[in-house]
Every structure is written in structure tokens, then in C-alpha cells.
Amino acid sequence: MxxxxxxxxxxxxxxxxxxxxxxxxxxxxxxxxxxxxxxxxxxxxxxxxxxxxxxxxxxxxxxxxxxxxxxEFKPFSGVEEVLMHANKNVIMTHSGRTEVLKTLQAYGWEGYFCDIVTGDDGYPRKPHAASYEYLHQKHRIDLVIGDRMIDIIPGKTLGIQTCLFQNKEPGADYYLSTYQDFFKIIFGLQVDR
Missing domain, CATH: 1.10.40 (Ribonucleotide Reductase Protein R1; domain 1)
Structure with missing residues (x-):
């Protein structure tokens, strides 16, 4: 995935x-x-x-x-396990590249991501789909995960399945309150840990 x-x-x-x-x-x-x-x-x-x-x-x-x-910025519990099981992970954020890389490097996570698009890259802000379209064409995205509707609207526009994290607003394909539930909710299965 x-x-x-x-x-x-x-x-x-x-x-x-x-x-x-x-x-x-x-x-x-x-x-x-x-x-x-x-x-x-x-x-x-x-x-x-x-x-x-x-x-x-x-x-x-x-x-x-x-x-x-x-x-100071703590990763959500269980998210690293999802990152490890994905085939590819990419990030699209409005945050600056320097700050994103600094945080990823602090946790040794930069190797989990094959591509990162940030607010520094000149794409229109979410919910515009241009940055998502670029990443989808390059990496064939299967799932978009975000905590706000503006994070998933571009995925919906492109026909990609979406997941809202800690947000129950209608419109996503999946909803997660914790990443410990990812495999059960997204795939309907348990992964041996």
C-alpha cells in the first residue's frame, strides 16, 4: 500500500x-x-x-x-508500525521543508518517506489537488491519511481512498482514532506484532 x-x-x-x-x-x-x-x-x-x-x-x-x-513534536503512538508496513510513504504538508526534515531526523524517520512535498514547493494550498496529483502520478497512491477535511478532499477529487485520523466528519472512506486500529480497520485483519 x-x-x-x-x-x-x-x-x-x-x-x-x-x-x-x-x-x-x-x-x-x-x-x-x-x-x-x-x-x-x-x-x-x-x-x-x-x-x-x-x-x-x-x-x-x-x-x-x-x-x-x-x-517537542511527538509522533502519534502506533504510526511508526504503519509506516514500516507500507510499500511507500509520501508526505504533503503546508509546513516548511526544513522544519519537517528536522522533525523526521530527530526520530530517525526520514528513511520511511520516498517523497515529501511542502509549502516551500509552490503548489496551491490544500484542498487544491495539484500536489496530490503530482504525488499520485509519481507513486500511485492507494490511501490518503489526514486529520482535517482539507487533507482528504484532494484525494477524493482524484478517486483515492481516504482516511480521517481523530476526526469523525462525514466524507472519508475510513476513520481512525488510533493507529493501533489501522490494520483492522483498513484491511480487516490483525498483524502479528
């Missing part, structure tokens, strides 16, 4: 860390990290607008996020 992965919120649990940083930038006592988390899960652009952040605050957030040690 060839899998196209989203990065933030799908491979790595980055949103709680981003919510903490954004809380520092917002500097309002009446805004909780939980509310920030909810808004950033929609999109960063949405959260910046929702909290009425100016350019200086957005730049401060980006600077602080880029200064974090890579091991």
Missing part, C-alpha cells in the same frame, strides 16, 4: 505545542489553549484571523515555532 500522509496532526501531535506558543503570542488571559487548539485545527490562517493577529504577531509565532527543538 502506498500512503500519502499529512504531517501536522496526522503523523505528529504538533497542535498542542502550537497552541501553547500561540497562547504566548496572543497574551490574553481570557483565551484558553483549548480554544486556540480548536481554531488552529481548522487552519493557521483561520486562527490568525479569528484571534485578530497582526503581521508582527504572526511573524513572532512563526519564529517561536521554528526555534523549538524537533523532539
Amino acid at each position: 502506498n500512503i500519502l500522509w499529512d504531517f501536522d496532526g496526522t503523523l505528529f501531535d504538533t497542535y498542542p505545542v502550537f497552541a501553547k506558543i500561540l497562547k504566548q503570542v496572543i497574551e490574553k488571559d481570557d483565551v484558553s489553549e483549548e480554544e486556540i487548539y480548536t481554531q488552529t485545527k481548522i487552519s493557521f490562517k483561520h486562527a490568525f484571523k479569528f484571534f485578530d493577529l497582526g503581521d508582527a504577531q504572526v511573524n513572532q509565532f512563526i519564529l517561536l515555532a521554528n526555534q523549538l527543538p524537533a523532539d
